[in-house]
Amino acid sequence: MVSKLLLTLTCWALSTYSIAQVFDIPHQEEAPTRTLLIETVKPRALVLLFPGGGGMAGIFDNGSIKSKHTFIRSMDMWAQYGIDAVLVDTPYDLGDQKRGNLRSRKDHLTRVDEVVNFYKAKLKLPIWIFGHSMGSSTATYYANEIDQTKKNLTGIIIAGTIRTASLDDDVTLPVLAIHHQNDACSGTPVNASARIIDSRSLKLVSKLELIEGGISEGDVCQSFAYHGFNETEAEFVKRAANFILSH
Numbered sequence: 001m002v003s004k005l006l007l008t009l010t011c012w013a014l015s016t017y018s019i020a021q022v023f024d025i026p027h028q029e030e031a032p033t034r035t036l037l038i039e040t041v042k043p044r045a046l047v048l049l050f051p052g053g054g055g056m057a058g059i060f061d062n063g064s065i066k067s068k069h070t071f072i073r074s075m076d077m078w079a080q081y082g083i084d085a086v087l088v089d090t091p092y093d094l095g096d097q098k099r100g101n102l103r104s105r106k107d108h109l110t111r112v113d114e115v116v117n118f119y120k121a122k123l124k125l126p127i128w129i130f131g132h133s134m135g136s137s138t139a140t141y142y143a144n145e146i147d148q149t150k151k152n153l154t155g156i157i158i159a160g161t162i163r164t165a166s167l168d169d170d171v172t173l174p175v176l177a178i179h180h181q182n183d184a185c186s187g188t189p190v191n192a193s194a195r196i197i198d199s200r201s202l203k204l205v206s207k208l209e210l211i212e213g214g215i216s217e218g219d220v221c222q223s224f225a226y227h228g229f230n231e232t233e234a235e236f237v238k239r240a241a242n243f244i245l246s247h
Contacts, residue, residue, distance in 0.1 A: 052133025
């Protein structure tokens with residue numbers, strides 16, 4: 001009988017260093033929040049990945065993924081740094097800058113908290129939340145609302161940050177912002193990331209990383225443009241991983 005608390009749908013070897021599992025995290029009487037865990041040997045931390053756009057990655061029962069988002073293309077790169085990676089899906093469209101951003105909804109942020117609490121209890125690792133593009137608003141909205149005294153979250157990473165994202169002054173967690181130097185998407189200018197880092201107290205751990213190189217294909221706001229760190233994924237993960245492991 002399927003457990004009401006947890007559904008492990010699939011598990012397979014990605015390499016000699018990691019395995020992948022699909023977990024559905026219950027949410028009241030509604031559709032669960034589906035996640036894909038890439039677990040490595042002797043992990044030192046865990047990163048929760050929230051993709052941009054409408055946030056619907058499309059994780060299937062067998063662990064395959066519909067989306068070709070930056071996070072999906074680089075999922076297997078975290079293991080080399082001893083970091084477990086979790087791709088977080090959503091059962092409904094979270095909107096975008098044109099249609100309206102729904103990531104501030106209580107239901108969405110409750111789901112994020114359920115994911116954080118689930119993996120904290122399961123793996124007992126330092127947890128980092130990483131949002132790209134529209135996902136940067138998930139990371140910042142959540143950080144602005146949580147009770148930091150519970151210490152369930154260790155730090156925040158945002159990349160290709162949307163211009164409306166912001167962090168409250170009382171958020172004291174370490175923050176890394178990553179942006180591609182040539183990001184041409186009007187809704188995600190480089191100064192959106194720089195502004196968040198520059199606005200934080202000098203007493204707090206904050207860093208801006210700019211990436212160059214790669215190629216840009218198609219819509220400048222999509223995942224295969226500079227905005228999506230196309231063909232710089234290894235450097236993208238390396239800089240995030242180094243920040244995580246040093247804090």
